[in-house]
Every structure is written in C-alpha cells, then in structure tokens.
Amino acid sequence: MTLAATDDPKLTSTLLYLDGVSVSFDGYKALRGLSLTLAPGEMRAIIGPNGAGKTTMMDVITGKTRPDEGDVYFEGRHDLTRLDEAEIAELGVGRKFQKPTVFENHTVSDNLLLAAKAPRGVFATLFGGSGAAQNETIERILTTIRLADLRQTRAGGLSHGQKQWLEIGMLLAQDPKLLLVDEPVAGMTDAETAATAELLREISHDHSVVVVEHDMAFVRELGVKVTVLHEGSVLAEGSLDQVSADERVIEVYLGR
Amino acid sequence: MSTPALRLDRAGLIFLALTLGAAALAPVFALLVPRDSAFAMPPYVVALIGKYLCYAILAVALDLVWGYCGILSLGHGAFFALGGYAMGMYLMRQIGARGVYANPILPDFMVFLNWKELPVAWWGFHSFAYASLMVMLVPGLLAFAFGWFAFRSRVTGVYLSIITQALTYALKLAFFRNDFGFGGNNGLTDFKDVLGFSVQSDATRAALFSISALALALAYLVSKAIVSSKYGKALIAVRDSESRVRFLGYRVENYKLFVFVVSAVMAGIAGALYVPQVGIINPSEFDPGNSIEAVIWVAVGGRGTLVGAALGAIAVNFAKTYFTGAFPEYWLFGLGGLFVLVTLFLPKGLLGLLNMRRAARPAAAPPSPAAQEEGVQ
Ligand SMILES: Nc1ncnc2c1ncn2[C@@H]1O[C@H](COP(=O)(O)OP(=O)(O)O)[C@@H](O)[C@H]1O
Ligand SMILES: [Mg+2]
Numbered sequence: 174m175t176l177a178a179t180d181d182p183k184l185t186s187t188l189l190y191l192d193g194v195s196v197s198f199d200g201y202k203a204l205r206g207l208s209l210t211l212a213p214g215e216m217r218a219i220i221g222p223n224g225a226g227k228t229t230m231m232d233v234i235t236g237k238t239r240p241d242e243g244d245v246y247f248e249g250r251h252d253l254t255r256l257d258e259a260e261i262a263e264l265g266v267g268r269k270f271q272k273p274t275v276f277e278n279h280t281v282s283d284n285l286l287l288a289a290k291a292p293r294g295v296f297a298t299l300f301g302g303s304g305a306a307q308n309e310t311i312e313r314i315l316t317t318i319r320l321a322d323l324r325q326t327r328a329g330g331l332s333h334g335q336k337q338w339l340e341i342g343m344l345l346a347q348d349p350k351l352l353l354v355d356e357p358v359a360g361m362t363d364a365e366t367a368a369t370a371e372l373l374r375e376i377s378h379d380h381s382v383v384v385v386e387h388d389m390a391f392v393r394e395l396g397v398k399v400t401v402l403h404e405g406s407v408l409a410e411g412s413l414d415q416v417s418a419d420e421r422v423i424e425v426y427l428g429r
Numbered sequence: 430m431s432t433p434a435l436r437l438d439r440a441g442l443i444f445l446a447l448t449l450g451a452a453a454l455a456p457v458f459a460l461l462v463p464r465d466s467a468f469a470m471p472p473y474v475v476a477l478i479g480k481y482l483c484y485a486i487l488a489v490a491l492d493l494v495w496g497y498c499g500i501l502s503l504g505h506g507a508f509f510a511l512g513g514y515a516m517g518m519y520l521m522r523q524i525g526a527r528g529v530y531a532n533p534i535l536p537d538f539m540v541f542l543n544w545k546e547l548p549v550a551w552w553g554f555h556s557f558a559y560a561s562l563m564v565m566l567v568p569g570l571l572a573f574a575f576g577w578f579a580f581r582s583r584v585t586g587v588y589l590s591i592i593t594q595a596l597t598y599a600l601k602l603a604f605f606r607n608d609f610g611f612g613g614n615n616g617l618t619d620f621k622d623v624l625g626f627s628v629q630s631d632a633t634r635a636a637l638f639s640i641s642a643l644a645l646a647l648a649y650l651v652s653k654a655i656v657s658s659k660y661g662k663a664l665i666a667v668r669d670s671e672s673r674v675r676f677l678g679y680r681v682e683n684y685k686l687f688v689f690v691v692s693a694v695m696a697g698i699a700g701a702l703y704v705p706q707v708g709i710i711n712p713s714e715f716d717p718g719n720s721i722e723a724v725i726w727v728a729v730g731g732r733g734t735l736v737g738a739a740l741g742a743i744a745v746n747f748a749k750t751y752f753t754g755a756f757p758e759y760w761l762f763g764l765g766g767l768f769v770l771v772t773l774f775l776p777k778g779l780l781g782l783l784n785m786r787r788a789a790r791p792a793a794a795p796p797s798p799a800a801q802e803e804g805v806q
Contacts, residue, residue: 235676262678274673276666283662293679295687298660347677 185249188213188351188381189234194243195405196229203229204240205405211351216377218392218413219385221402222425227385228271230402231353235268236261247351263293267349271356271385273336277329281320281339284328285311288343310346317372318342334365341372352376354384358391370394389413401425435654440780444736445646451482452642459635475634477750479706481743482641486699488726488742489648489735490692495724496733497656498688499668501586503720504593505696507600508568510714512697514604515567517617517710518551519560520628524621537619538612548610557624564701565694572693573686580682580689585671594717601715616711617704628705641702645739648695652735655691664688725764729771731778740779 184190189211196204204226211217219227232238233245236258245253251264262268276284289307291297315321318338323331328339337357344352354373358366370391376382377397386392392399392413399416401408403425409416416422437445455478458470487509494500526533530540534547553559575596579589607613626633655661666674667681675681704710713719723742730741745767752760775782 237672237676258672258675259678259680262676268676270673274670276669276673278665278669279662286659287662287666287674288677293677295660295680295683298663299655299658299687301659343677 184246187211187249188215188247189383190244190246190249191230191234192244194230194233194240194245196226196233196238196240203405204233206243207402207406209400209407211381211383214381216373216382216384216395216397218395218397218399219383219402220387220389220392220399220416221408222387225402226405227402228355229405231268231355231383231385234261234353235266259293262347262349265350266353267344267347267351268353269337269340269344269355269357271359273333273340275328275331275336275339275343277327279328280325281328281331282311282315282324284339285314285342285346289346290348314342314345317345317375319368334361337361337369338372341369341376345376348380350381352380352382354382356386357384358386358388366391367394389417435650435657437653440734440736440784441649441653444649444739448482448642448646448649451478452639452646455638455642456632456635459638460631472631472634475631475638476706479634479638479641480703481746482638482645483699483703483706484723484726484746485739485742486641486645486648486702487696487723488730488738489645489652490695490699491723492727492732492735492738493652493655493695494688494692495727496735496738497661497668498664498685499671500685500689501590501724502593502689502692503590503717503724504595504597505692505723506717506720507593507597507715508572508693508696509700509703509719509723510597510600510604510710511568511571512564512700513704513710513714514611514617514700515554515560515563515697516701516704517620518554518563518611519557520620520623520705521612521617522551522555523623524619527621528619536612536617538607538615542607550610561701564697568693568697568700569690572690576686576689580685583682594720597715597720598717601712601717604712604715612711614712616709616713618709618711620705620708623705628708634706637702637706641706644698644702648698649735649739651691651695655688656735660684660687722764725768729767729778731780734778734780737778737780744779 187210189209191207191209194204194207195202207226207230219230221227229238233240234253236253236256240254247253247261247264247266253261256264276287279287286307289310291304291307292301312321315324318341320335320339320342323335328336331339341354341357344354357373358369361369366388373382373384373395384395398411399413400410401416401419401422408425409419409422455470455475458468459472459475462469487505491502491505494502521536524536528537530537532540535544539547554563579592584592603609604611604616605614611617620628622628623633626636656664663674663679663684667684671681700714722745726742726745727738728741729745730739731737745764748763748767749760752763771778777784
C-alpha cells in the first residue's frame with residue numbers, strides 16, 4: 174500500500190495530509206469536510222470546543238475509524254484510509270489517548286518495553302529478549318518522564334498525571350515519525366502542565382507532533398501554529414494571537 | 430529487564446516438585462509396595478488420579494488462553510476430545526483380530542455396520558507415531574482454522590465464547606452419527622493394548638500415570654516460558670487493553686492465534702493421555718458442559734496463574750468424585766455454588782488463598798476486573 178497516489182507536490186511535501194474528510198455516526202456528522210496538512214518536523218496545536226471532532230480526527234488518522242469521504246495520506250504516499258491500526262502504527266504514527274491507557278498489570282518499564290521500537294512479530298517477541306540498546310533507550314525515557322524510581326511499580330498504581338507521562342514515554346519509546354497527543358494535560362496541576370509543555374517542546378525537536386488540547390495557557394506555552402476545529406471542520410488557522418482575535422473563534426468559544 | 434531464561438516463582442517450584450515427585454513415586458507405591466500395606470496405591474486410585482492429571486493439563490491449556498489473553502473459550506473440551514479420539518483410533522486398530530468379529534483390519538463397529546473398507550480417516554492409525562502426530566495436528570489445525578477467522582474478524586468477548594460452544598456442540602452431533610465413522614454413540618472402547626502393553630495391567634496404568642504427571646510438568650514449563658517472554662507480556666496487554674496494543678503496531682490476531690493453537694495442541698495431548706486410562710472415548714466428551722466445567726476449574730484454582738488452574742482441576746474433580754458418590758443429584762448445585770463462592774470471595778482462587786499471607790508481587794498479576802477490555806477513547 175505504498176504506491177504513490179499522485180505526484181501533486183502539495184501532497185508529497187506533507188507529512189500528514191487530510192482533504193475533505195467526513196465521518197458520520199448514525200447520521201450525526203462528527204467531521205464535515207475537514208482539511209488539514211502538516212509539514213515534516215512541524216508541531217501543531219489543535220483546539221476546539223468539546224465535540225468539535227478532535228478525537229474523531231485522530232481516530233481517522235490512526236485507522237480506528239474509516240472516513241465516509243475524503244483523503245488521508247501519510248508522507249504523501251501512504252493512503253491511511255486503506256490500512257489498519259497496526260499497519261499505520263508500523264508506518265510511524267504513534268498516539269496518546271485522551272483517557273490515559275497504559276497496561277495496568279505491567280510494570281512501568283514493561284509498558285515501555287512493549288512500546289519500544291522492535292520487531293513486532295510473534296516469533297520475534299517469543300524468542301527475543303530485550304536488547305541492551307533497547308534497555309538503554311528505556312532507561313533514558315524513564316529519566317525523561319521522571320518515573321525512573323518507579324520503574325518496577327505496577328502502572329495501575331500510578332497517579333493520573335504519572336499515567337499521562339508514562340503514555341508520553343511509551344510514545345517516545347515507539348519513536349514514531351508523527352505523534353498524536355490527545356489532551357495530555359487534562360487533570361494535571363499547573364506545575365505538571367508546564368512540565369508537560371516543556372517535554373512536548375523537547376520531543377518536537379526530532380518528531381512531528383499534533384497536540385489536541387483546550388487548555389489555552391498550555392497552548393500558549395507550546396508557542397506553535399494553532400488550528401481551530403468547530404463542528405467537524407477547520408474554523409481558523411494561525412498563531413494563537415491571530416486565531417484568538419478571529420471573531421468567529423471568539424463567537425464559538427464565548428457564545429456557548 | 431527480563432532475560433529469556435525462565436525464572437520460576439515459589440508456587441511454580443513447589444508445583445514442579447510435586448508433579449515430578451508423583452511421576453517418580455507412583456510406580457513405587459502402585460507396584461513395589463505390597464498390596465496389603467497402608468502405603469500401597471490401589472489400581473483404581475492410580476487410574477483416578479491419572480485422570481485428574483489429564484484434566485489439570487487441560488486446565489493449564491485453558492488458563493493460557495483465558496487467563497493470559499482473555500479468550501474465554503467454552504469449547505476447549507473439543508480439542509481434548511479430538512486428541513482423545515486420535516489416541517482411541519490407534520487403540521482400536523491395536524485390537525486387530527482380537528475383536529468380537531475377529532476382523533484383522535476393521536474395528537468391530539465397522540463390521541457391525543457392514544463396512545467393507547477402512548475409511549481414509551482411519552488410515553495410518555495402526556502406527557503409534559502417526560497417531561501421536563494426529564493427536565497434536567488435528568486439534569492444532571482446527572484451532573488454527575477457527576482462530577484464523579474469528580480473530581481476524583475481531584470476534585471477542587461473549588460472542589467468541591458462544592461460537593466456541595457452538596463448535597464443540599457441532600462436533601458432538603457429528604460424532605454421534607454412525608456414518609461419521611468414529612463409532613457413533615458408543616464411541617471407541619474395549620481397548621487391549623498400547624505399544625504392546627496391556628492397558629489393563631497395573632504396570633501400564635502406573636506408567637500412564639507417570640507420563641501424565643510428566644506431561645503436566647512439561648505443559649506448565651512451556652506455558653510459563655510463553656507467558657514470561659515478551660510475547661507473553663504482549664498477550665497480557667491484549668487481555669487488558671486490546672485496541673491499545675493494536676495502536677502500538679502489534680498484529681493482535683496473530684498473537685491470539687498462536688496461543689490458541691498452542692493451547693489446543695496441549696488440550697489434545699491431555700485427551701490422548703486420558704483415553705487409555707479411562708478406557709473409552711465417546712461423543713459425550715464433546716458435551717458443552719465439559720468445557721464449561723473446565724472453565725470453572727480454572728476460576729476456582731486461580732485464573733492467570735497456571736499452577737492455580739492445575740490445582741483447581743484436581744481439587745474440583747476430587748470434590749466431584751466424592752459428591753457424585755455421596756449425593757449424586759446435588760453435584761451440579763455444589764459445582765455452581767462453589768463457582769459463585771469463589772468468584773465472590775476468592776477472586777484469585779484457591780491459589781490466591783494459599784498465597785494470602787505472602788507479600789504480593791506486582792509483576793504478571795492476574796487480571797483485575799477494573800482493567801478489562803477496551804475503554805480506549
Ligand atoms: N463512536 C462514536 N459514536 C457516535 N458518536 C460519536 C462517536 N465518536 C464520537 N462521536 C460524536 O462525534 C462528535 C465529536 O466527538 P469527538 O471527536 O470526541 O470530539 P472532541 O474530541 O473534539 O471533544 C461528538 O458529538 C461525539 O458525541
Ligand atoms: Mg476528545
């Protein structure tokens with residue numbers, strides 16, 4: 174499924190390309206002709222009121238939901254609407270869920286081990302241990318996400334904030350080309366929020382990132398281009414200052 | 430981080446010591462100790478416990494898929510019975526001309542049905558090696574075909590359980606039919622010898638007992654190695670949050686398929702060891718109730734612990750033997766009541782009860798109800 178669909182330069186120069194994507198659930202249109210592109214290496218913040226379709230957009234990109242209409246391309250050549258979750262993950266798309274989902278019965282370091290970039294086949298995992306290089310990566314990530322002292326703790330016993338961080342750590346271990354991060358600071362304290370923003374900025378040095386969040390202070394700290402979603406399509410795009418001056422955006426956020 | 434080397438916990442070591450000890454000592458107590466001594470193991474006890482050991486292998490196999498991967502198979506008895514039939518076919522052909530109709534090739538029931546030739550499905554079963562291969566191959570292939578479709582179509586939970594029930598029920602109906610070619614209602618019985626040894630003799634019975642105990646130890650070790658590997662960690666992850674594992678790039682259907690096939694092969698071997706010890710195999714072994722009973726053994730013993738599953742199989746069957754002797758009509762109520770009590774008061778089963786006073790270790794904990802399935806948004 175890696176055929177070049179088209180030689181359109183607009184498409185091939187993008188890491189992620191969504192065009193006219195629509196999704197409906199029992200007649201309710203969660204996405205209505207959503208179009209969005211992301212350049213390689215870019216970090217983008219997506220904001221929008223509850224129900225705007227932010228999570229649904231991530232579902233479409235990661236193969237959980239098939240769009241009714243529209244194109245979704247990764248690296249200008251992989252048609253994501255034809256691939257399943259595992260294939261899309263293998264291409265290099267990692268995802269952090271809105272509700273933190275770590276493997277509760279595994280230790281913190283086993284969570285990272287399962288996420289870590291390594292052959293995913295049955296026999297590779299059955300007979301292969303974890304290599305030394307992999308252990309090193311896991312150690313480094315444990316430090317980055319500040320869970321080094323809790324490596325042998327069962328992930329189910331972590332606090333909410335720690336789980337969010339572990340999940341970001343799992344993304345790092347997966348080392349994808351594109352990270353999709355859904356509401357990473359929901360339920361975090363201000364200090365944790367600031368630390369998370371710093372962590373994401375650090376990650377964005379060598380990864381492309383899409384962050385969904387409606388905590389404005391957090392988005393301001395990220396300091397990146399913002400896309401505003403409303404009722405399933407893009408309402409505005411630009412710097413945070415630009416979009417917050419946009420009248421339609423003000424109406425959507427304040428007129429509710 | 431884990432090394433590939435297998436590390437056994439305390440329960441595992443005790444379990445191995447017990448099974449290997451039983452394998453070594455049973456022949457001594459059954460054959461060498463004088464019959465009238467208090468330590469002598471009478472033949473019926475050898476046969477009874479030998480049968481429990483086969484059930485314990487089935488329980489370990491079931492725990493592997495249910496306890497570690499969340500696949501609640503309500504049809505594992507089918508794999509057990511298929512392994513049993515494969516062994517039974519070998520034993521039938523060993524009878525040869527000693528049958529009632531003295532036909533050197535055709536088993537009695539075929540002569541009775543006026544068949545002239547041996548059906549193709551029976552070819553090769555005069556050879557022990559071939560029959561042993563079929564003991565593993567038939568359940569394994571059925572599990573592969575079944576799992577291929579079910580896991581690829583993402584059939585999970587109750588739906589999967591229901592179709593596994595349907596599978597064993599369908600096989601039961603098929604094996605009941607005379608023209609299906611496996612002895613119909615009466616099944617296969619009147620066995621004479623296995624590898625030239627009389628199945629009735631005390632020495633053969635003691636040997637079958639020891640082989641069953643060794644097979645149980647081996648099943649445990651193989652299962653333990655599987656669940657301790659990185660593959661096993663991924664299995665547990667599938668059990669707790671299947672779609673999350675998919676988003677990490679694992680092909681969940683292949684993970685399930687592999688463990689399902691391994692488990693079915695194990696169940697088949699259990700059935701093959703069971704048949705010469707009980708002396709008969711018939712379609713009632715496919716009864717859906719048998720598969721459900723096996724699930725109860727695992728739950729009672731402690732799901733997701735392997736050792737607990739084996740313990741549960743032996744304990745419940747001891748109780749069953751006692752109950753069906755003492756108050757036959759109440760056994761099913763007793764079994765149901767036991768299941769309810771254990772689920773309510775002993776979520777970790779009998780093994781959990783035994784471990785109660787020991788400090789709980791976090792790794793590879795049995796599934797917690799809170800962490801079940803999906804919930805990924
Ligand atoms: N699986 C689903 N079935 C039905 N409706 C859904 C489903 N997923 C999302 N929706 C609806 O689609 C809309 C967009 O949801 P979502 O993408 O979760 O919004 P956001 O993440 O921006 O808050 C909501 O109205 C939601 O109720
Ligand atoms: Mg959302």
